[in-house]
Amino acid sequence: NAGVTQTPKFQVLKTGQSMTLQCAQDMNHEYMSWYRQDPGMGLRLIHYSVGAGITDQGEVPNGYNVSRSTTEDFPLRLLSAAPSQTSVYFCASSPSTSGGSDTQYFGPGTRLTVL
């Protein structure tokens, strides 16, 4: 199993550009989530999904969109990038449908810089 994979590893955007961060898992997990990691703030939940066709907002959803058309994939879209979105983004998945009671498995991260 590849586990949780994320692409790209690094990305530089200009303010106002859009892009999609890709996340895929091959463990047949129902629950998937996106976090951003900023120095001194830990990981903050952006969006999560408890299964295909179902998504919900986390702590910091503004400026981000998600969709879940398949169990395997959970892309994160930045519609109009802002410097405040410079961060490291982690995707995670869990076998628990609630995401609360079971281990989350993390991808290697995408480091995004917005100029």
Added chain:
Amino acid sequence: AQSVTQLGSHVSVSEGALVLLRCNYSSSVPPYLFWYVQYPNQGLQLLLKYTTGATLVKGINGFEAEFKKSETSFHLTKPSAHMSDAAEYFCAVSVNDMRFGAGTRLTVKP
């Protein structure tokens, strides 16, 4: 919503010394509690978790944590630090979704 406070953003110990990383949580219902470790330029890896049952939880690499409901704490310990333990450690609390603390960076001096 639930929340986590990690006391001390940076902890430094000597090799062979006790490691103690502190975590307090807030939750209106019994939560699940986790400790994750992050090595430089990598994702997070689970160290241990508490769901129900025994309050002393043992994890990988010799770490353990004790759930104390009366103190709303879940501190992480290791009797003897090793150089390879140097990393950032995150405590997390989960009810319907998982919330992380700000992290504690552990430095191990030779």
